[in-house]
Amino acid sequence: MAGLFSTLDISRLGLIAQQAALDVTSHNISNANTDGYTRQRAEMQALFDTEVHAGQPAGRGVEVSDITRIKDGFLDYQVRNQTSAEGTNKAINNYLGELQNVMNEPTDTGMASLLSNFFTNWHNLAVNPQTETTRGLVVSQTEALTDQLNSTYKKLQDLKANCNSEIDSEVSNINSTLDKIDDLNKQIINVKASGVEPNDLMDERDSLLNSLSEYFNINVDDKKLYGVDVTASNGSQLSGTSLVQVKDSDKEVRFSYVNNIQEVKNADGTVKTDSSGNPVYDLTYYRNGDKTSEKNRVDVYVSGLTQDQLNQIQTNRVLWADKDGNAIGLSVDSNGNTIASGQDSNHPINLTSDSSALNLFKSTNGTLKGTSSVQNDIDNYTDYLNKVAKAVALTVNTVESGSTSASSASDTLPFFVNSDVAKYTVDSNGKSELSGANLDAALAAEKDITAGNISINKEIADDPMKIKTRLSDVGNQDESDNTTDGNTDGKRAQAVADLANKLINIQGILPDTTRDNLFSASGLNQPLGVDSNGVNTVQNYAGGNTVSDYFTNIVTNLGTKVNEASTTLKNSKLQLQSLQQSRDSVSGVSLDEEMTNLIQFNHAYQANAKVIATVDELLDVVVNNLKK
DSSP states (O other): OHHHHHHHHHHHHHHHHHHHHHHHHHHHHHTTTOTTOOOEEEEEEEEEOSSOOTTSOSEEEEEEEEEEEOOOHHHHHHHHHHHHHHHHHHHHHHHHHHHHHHHTOSSTTSHHHHHHHHHHHHHHHHHSTTOHHHHHHHHHHHHHHHHHHHHHHHHHHHHHHHHHHHHHHHHHHHHHHHHHHHHHHHHHHHHHHTTOOOHHHHHHHHHHHHHHHHHSOEEEEEOGGGOEEEEEOTTTOOTTOOSBOSSOGGGOEEEEEEEEEEEOBOTTSOBOBOTTSOBEEEEEEEGGGOOSOGGGEEEEEEEOOOHHHHHHHHHHOEEEEETTOOBBTTTBOTTSOBOOTTSSTTSOEETTTOGGGOOBOOOSSSHHHHHHHHHHHHHHHHHHHHHHHHHHHHHHHHHHHTOSOOSTTTOSSOSEEETTTOOOEEOTTSOEEOOHHHHHHHHHGGGGOOTTTEEEOHHHHHOGGGSOOOSSOTTOSOGGGGGGGOTTOOHHHHHHHHGGGOOBOGGGOOTTOOHHHHHSTTTTOOOEEEOTTSOEEEOOOTTOBOHHHHHHHHHHHHHHHHHHHHHHHHHHHHHHHHHHHHHHHHHSOOHHHHHHHHHHHHHHHHHHHHHHHHHHHHHHHHHHHHHO
């Protein structure tokens, strides 16, 4: 009787175990198309009977010891790393593509075409300097060129603003993801401690870790009870911190977003400085990147910024912060204590003496890295465009005025001006006039001409007959009597037209380059000389470029970058797909395999049931025989 009851109990345990295996199989099949799901397996182990005697069975049946996820940790690590790499390449490819669209080349309405038409119209003016029609065409073509330069510059700035908005959004998403991972971490530990396998919770956490790795490289360290610690990769990790940690989770770090940094001005408009004469900056950041409320805004005053630090802040914009979003080093120290300095502009944090105060998050890979990198590209192409605009403005103004000095004593009617500064009065004929203090201010601001503010002098635009075309009488502001030198006296206009083929030291032009600096031996040393018509004009600079060639090189370089980025992204995607396939071959649900398991466990279940039925029959025989 004991033997039959023992067999009955073994079969009962077998039914329970096979039922559990069927449940796991059913769960796998149900989640075959669930993103991030890891297939599970019921681990069975034999129950050993410690009191074994001769003629008795050696075991007590089977039990499910564990329900495990089928994972390969190394493959997960590789997928996360490659996800970060693809994030970098995706951001670069997307924004470089937008940058190429902004440059709008090659098209009939692009910059290259407008530059060509600009100089062509000057040549036509040289041939017919006496007609208002040719002069009007020069004005209209100049306006088309400057409008395109202004528009392209603005689009570049808008694109950079989009990058900053993207970083802001990413910072918010990253912090939200980290909070979710932290909550799941606590749930997983509690569930495991209660003796239940938190497999589905761990799948959800893994999916969030994969999402996080798209923004930057992460390290995941396994802890007790299936908890994990998460840090940024070594190259970007703030020492002694963790993004997610099992122990002391209240000391986890997060990120905040730098919204703006600008010089502080005194009441008289001058730049405020610290005791060492360094400019004071107002650095504005939002806690955890949350700009939905001004309560999250923090203003910190700093000084002693190097140009490199300033550039990093403007392109990176991500600060290490405590869990409440307070910037570490600027608002709180590493222990969470409030920093007193930097709260007002009279007591700024000097970053020269305290370089550790500025803790920017410098990701080694991911969309944050890609977006920051592209901002440098945008700045570079903006600088290239500014060089083109300034080269045209300085050289045309020099030839038109016959002087390398931007002063009213030598140039009373500059052709190009800085539209941000140039102010006009209206003469008795209702036309714009640039004179007096306004002229002095406009000439002083010539050095600050960029693609964003370059403009034709409205005085010339209102009266095209004031365009200087003759060899003689350069200072004459009214060229209406041009025919006194003959109908073909367009020598100065031809000198301007010839600038199209002059090699100019464009690459040496800086944001503060003046007309004088361009041509001086101590500056860029751009040669000047008299042409065949007797006009003192720009000569070729050895190693220089024509304006059109320089711009073409910019566009060609950008096209090469775009192609490289596209190819790199394609290769990155293929690598990621290959790794994901390798991971899925281990962790993914195979319906064919699960159907096989279903049949196997079903038959095992039926076999155990058959054993129970057999034991029932045997017991019936024994009981009935005893009655007899």
